[in-house]
Each structure stands twice: as C-alpha cells, then as structure tokens.
Amino acid sequence: MIKIEAKKKENGQIECTYEVGLECVNCGMTVDAEEYTSGTCSDCNEPWDEKRHTAIYVTSIPMQGQSS
Numbered sequence: 304m305i306k307i308e309a310k311k312k313e314n315g316q317i318e319c320t321y322e323v324g325l326e327c328v329n330c331g332m333t334v335d336a337e338e339y340t341s342g343t344c345s346d347c348n349e350p351w352d353e354k355r356h357t358a359i360y361v362t363s364i365p366m367q368g369q370s371s
C-alpha cells in the first residue's frame with residue numbers, strides 16, 4: 304500500500320491522507336511508493352499501468368495542529 308500524506312494546498316484546502324493499492328500490469332507485483340513515483344516497476348523494469356488501480360482506500364485522518 305502506498306500512503307499519500309495529508310497536505311494543505313495553497314488555497315487552504317485540505318487533502319486527506321489516503322492509501323492506494325496498485326499492481327504492475329506486467330508482472331502482478333505490488334507497486335510500492337518508490338515505483339509509484341518513478342512510474343517504473345522495479346521487479347520487471349516495465350512501466351506499470353496507472354489505469355489498473357486495484358483498490359483505493361480513503362481515510363479521513365485530519366491534519367495535525369488545526370486551530371479551527
């Protein structure tokens with residue numbers, strides 16, 4: 304699973320933390336965070352297909368230190 308950390312955008316909108324589960328379309332191995340960033344599967348050295356999302360888990364973890 305790849306955890307995308309919550310962040311605050313420049314317009315003040317909060318983007319919640321969420322996790323994505325991806326599999327390489329070529330070899331079926333799980334795409335890790337490093338491969339997600341690079342766009343290339345390190346197991347078979349082929350670009351994994353971003354269209355093949357196997358699961359998206361959205362969590363509603365709020366940002367720490369919110370004052371309002």
Ligand SMILES: [Zn+2]
Binds near residue numbers: 330332344346347348
């Ligand atoms: Zn692969």
